[in-house]
Amino acid sequence: MKNVDKRILIIEDDLSIALLERDYLHIAGFKADIATDGMEGLEMVRSKAFHLIILDLMLPEVDGFELCRVIREEHDIPILMVTAKSDDIDKVRGLGLGADDYIVKPFSPNELVARVKSHLARYDRLTQSTQTNGEIYIKDLQINPTSRQVFIKGKELEFTNKEFDLLTFMALNPNQVFSKEQLFEKIWGLDSMGDTATVTVHIKRIRKKIESDTANPEYILTVWGSGYRFTGNR
Known part of the structure; x- marks a missing residue:
């Protein structure tokens, strides 16, 4: 599946950051939607099909930790967690709730796109693979x-x-x-x-x-x- 067929959801309350992320994803050939609070993000996840979610931890309404837990219970797609904190406890907590990876602000938009591509490529190989290994x-x-x-x-x-x-x-x-x-x-x-x-x-x-x-x-x-x-x- 080409990038143009991939839709990314950006859940980020800082609109300027969200728009920058969306622009870089568009340049890379992805479709991207934006939600600026946790409740809006959850509603979008439940109403549209996404291939990957970029999830900020510090969100109004529903924080990123709780949102990650709910999304993981309902969907098995890559979740890239974004945090402004470098504390290991936040990383460990996010991964423990089902996030696949995390990236710490400030980060290069090119690094974000590279992470997105890597996780999507691996997810595709896993879900489309016709493995012959026995049980x-x-x-x-x-x-x-x-x-x-x-x-x-x-x-x-x-x-x-x-x-x-x-x-x-x-x-x-x-x-x-x-x-x-x-x-x-x-x-x-x-x-x-x-x-x-x-x-x-x-x-x-x-x-x-x-x-x-x-x-x-x-x-x-x-x-x-x-x-x-x-x-x-x-």
Whole structure:
């Protein structure tokens, strides 16, 4: 699908910033709509089809954190979180609510467009791919790469796109140690554009879902000083 077929929703209360973002997205060939408060943004998400959402955290009516949580419950599309704060707690909270990535103000409009392109390209590959990998069974864990479903003891679990991608990649490469940098590049594909803390947050969220005891994980192990390893014992 070409950029012209992609529609982006910008939820940003500073109209001058929103218009600048929209202009750069238009130059890159995207369609873009603007919502200037949380309620308007939620109404637009529910009434129109969007391929990606650029979501500012500091919004009137409904803040970005709550909006991210609601959108993620209803839609499985990339959410790029925009924050004026560099505090890790805000990043961790946003990622924990289902955002796929974050970018800190002030940022280059070209960087924003690059992030948008990267996430859309990866989302397309994931949703349009006709994977031939069979189901993965490891202990009580079952992963279906084709239907993008995860089960523990037969019970289906809810996973965001990035959580599923990270879990599946590691499960398909068992007993290999991957650094946070390697996992970030493999799953997010942004090289140095971003923060590897994203990986730590997603690993923690995955463990909460698949591990019976997160203090003593049996699937995703931490290799101190090196990264993470998925156990391949079936």
